[in-house]
Amino acid sequence: MGKPTGFLEYSRKTQHERDPKSRIKDWDDYTKPMPEEELKQQGARCMDCGVPTCHTGMELNGVTTGCPVYHLIPEWNDLVYQGQWKEALKKEHEMNNFPEFTGFACPAPCEGACVLGINEPPVAIRTVERSIIEKGFAEGWVVPEPPEKRTGKRIAVVGSGPAGLAAAAQLNKAGHSVTVYERHDRIGGLLTYGIPEMKLPYEVVERRVNILREEGIEFVTNTEIGKDITSDELEAEHDAVILCGGATVHRDVPAEGSDLKGIHYAMDFLHANTKSLLDSNLEDGNYISAKDRDVIVIGGGDTGTDCLATSVRHNCRSLTQFDIYDKKVDTRDAVGNPWPQYPIIHRIEYGQKEAEAVFGRDPRAYAVMTKKFVGDENGRVKEVHTVNVRLTKDEDGNRLREEIPGTEKVWKADLVLLAIGFSGPEQELLEQMEIETDDRTRVKAEYGKYKTNKDGVFAAGDMRRGQSLIVWAINEGREAARECDRYLMGSTQLP
Template identity: 50%
Template sequence: MGMSTGFLQYERRTSEALEPLDRIKNYNEFHIALSKEEQMEQGARCMDCGVPFCQSGMTLGGMVSGCPLNNLIPEWNDFVYHGNYQAALKRLLKRNNFPEFTARVCPAPCENACTCALNGVGVSIRENELAIIEEGYSNRSMQPRKISGRSGKQIAVIGSGPAGLAAADQLNLRGHQVTVFEKSDRPGGLLMYGIPNMKLEKHIVKRRIDLMKAEGVVFRLNESISGKKQAEKLLKEYDGVILACGAARPRDIQVPGRESKGIHFAVDFLSSTTKALLDSFLEEGTYLSAKDQNVLVIGGGDTGNDCVGTAIRQGAKSVVQLEMMPKLPDQRAADNPWPQWPKVSKTDYGQEEAKAVFGADPRRYQTTVKEFICDKEGQVKEAVLVELAWKKDPKTGQMTMEEVSGSEKVIPADLVLIAAGFLGCDLEVAKAFGVETDPRSNVRAESTGEMSYHTSRDKVFAAGDMRRGQSLVVWAIREGREAAQAVDQYLMGYTNL
């Protein structure tokens, strides 16, 4: 590294966020980037540690530690320190097809695995990544690449989320002709409609799609490939098919009153807001609105937090967020040492905004819904909540959650958003292509061996959340890259991807 003592001389700094009461006035990204000089200092904090856990992508304690893409982090941190952004960009793009996405929405397991985090705070890796790629776009380094020669092979990618895009990008670069089929009216999948605009502005997604189009990738929109005839037609027309439709089946909750009006899946709420924002600048009546509503969000993960932030921007009357699990500790526990992923409590942007607007954290831990109460028109009006407690089964020794007797409480709830995760892929697509699924309702395809990413059907491969289940964008990109490698090997007998 250029400055081996940088981690001692410079404190960690990241881009400043606008104050919550200011940023909730719109749906724009709300961080103010560091200056180039300040960013170079952050690059200097990379400490030449010898064993860069940041890029390991290992599984420790059942959780990923370090970057699943095995990003060449120390190398491009060093180039940032020296102000050589052109060289940094080349090293960054070696392992990551879309750093403009991961630098905005990835939870940065690399930073928690950083050696600096052992006795302090990690290097601001994600922000350095964002600085590199945005500098690449601003100085026009991000131009369409010239594809040296076409192989004559035709590949269909079903789904234009991060896995599908990564696979398409890799295979197109290899010289194959790639067509991406997307059921929505805009490409991007999860990136377009699953992640709110304030986390990832949609012109960033469009910018990358336009670049891929200029390089030869074809996008066909409003095409849902869910029928057997459609699937068979594709298998005749294309030399290979990659299924990358994501984890499309949201987990429901089954309690009395679930059929009431006003209860929606989080993905529908978020996507309707983004679509209305892009189509009509949120014209009234074009999306599911939380305005003047008592909002109940069921689920404590990132999607639940996104619902909180979106509901507040829409003018919700109140917001309550339920989390079945206990609150995590504020500091690492003794059985959760570095470089494992830190199982600690965090307050995300939505919860910060709820505190600013309503004066309290919206989260209620170890709590779930026992019943929904609706009015005469069938519209949900209240929810009966109940507290939960962990108990050990004396026979099996397993820990289970049970309701705490007498802990029921009724709260107003005009709009309920279910953000309880996903159960697996769209089974219609799996049935259309005749591929096997695993016990978790994901498409069965191994990640290693000669038949990696190959499904039970010849010519058909699977990648991303559709194969591994709900996960991070960075994992989806890795899956797309590896599936592209498997397809290339299948078609050509060898691969240089």
């Protein structure tokens, strides 16, 4: 800790943002770099707190707090304050293969566990993290580091999202020959096709993939395991397999009319938009357009926010986001949501800011439950019927949603985007491989061990734990690589 009084002298500042009215005219990164002097000040705010809790990820009250990859946060905060950026980069990479992915798109549970956050705004950890890795790339410090020798072992990684990439990177460091299989045309999984360009530019993913490729990892795209290559062929050609296929089975809205035209899953909307944007700058028209549409986004999370931002850039006619929960409080509830739990508070994210800049209001409607969809004579949705709800508990303490009489409402809509998450992994490949799953359809593989019921087959990331955060996927990919290396070699040096 270089400046003991830093947290007293400097206020919290996070990544600067471009003006919402101008940034919605393009698909570029909606943020802009923070000056180095301000970044040093943010690093200086990190306290000598004795027992830092920011760097140890866990789940409290069902929500992640702290960093699941055990980032050396106090160390690299201090190095940034001291101006030792190259050393800070080394510290970042010790525990996280891809600090740029978390720096751009992680909700920063580390900040929720920051000791300073008990009574002051927490350290801007994510902003500093992202700035370190971006400076590393700008200065040419991030270079391929292929292993000095190979073990002769071959490993297949199925899925190229953050879990798959982390597993591949670690196993390659150990000297194994790794092939990553991706069913889509670009590497990155939901990093590429689930997060819009203005939030996580594809060039950020691609530059890291290029480094991994130069380090010796083979990437195979447009190849779905179980269809283009059978699971038997895959297992026969490799000494081990790690399944990192994610949790991509969509949740549905159980309401009448949900099969009408104009109702789409959020990921289908975002995937098609990004692919068309990268392929042709949207000129091929192969995407779901929100232009001149009355858009309703069902779901109050990050994916719903991404749908808002994308719809605004399409020049939609109107835009509303349904959140089934009540509007949250502005500050952490010290009784119901105490430190170091992740603060469950009202936030205004980039998509809401952009919608407000265009339409003059926050687009969210709270405590709203969809009852049914109504279509026109052509079978396209034209209305969404809703009712407000409140949370109650039954006699056993189970939470229930009770409809509030008199709050029924009809909303005009000709494009509805369902952003209510995923129920679990797809089952076809798992059935083909005879992989055991639990009652939530997730792969049965103990955390920390990652072994499935099938010898030599491991599972990590959302496919194993269910829908979760990028940082948990990286954690599991790294740890699964460690266990796979131990399985192949009898011991391991991987962390």
